Amino acid sequence: MFNKMCSIEFVLILTFSLCFRQANAIQCYQCTSCSRPLDRSHAAKPDNCKSCKTEIVYRVGSIRSINRTCVRQGQTCKASGKMVSKSGNVTMCCYTNLCNTNGGKRIATTKATFIILATLTMLLR
16 A cells, blocks of 8 residues: 555656746757757757747748747746737747747647656556
8 A cells, every 4th residue: 555655646746847847947949030940050049048938920821930039037938829810920938958949849748648647547556
C-alpha cells in the first residue's frame, strides 16, 4: 500500500512540475519577419526571458510575417487570435528554453500528453 501511494505521489509531482511555468529565466529566439521555417543561425537568442512569444500575421489566408520575441520580467505574453475573412493575427506563448521555433504548439502537446499519462497511471492502479 505504501509503495502504491509513493508511486502515485511521484506521478502527481512530476505532472504538476511539468505543467507549471518555469520560474527561472529562459532563452528565446528573437527575430522580426523571421524566415519560415526558422533559420536558427540568423535569429538572436537573448537571455533572461520570462516567456517566449510568436506572433503570426495572416493576410488572405497565407502567412504574411512571423515575429519571435523574448518577453521580459514585468511584461506579459497573452495568447490570442483573431481572424476575419482569412486575415488576422495569432499570438502564441511558451515557457521553456528556445520553445518558440514553432510557436509553442509542441509545448502544449507535450504537457497534455503528460497529464493524460499521469491520469491513466492513477486510474489503472
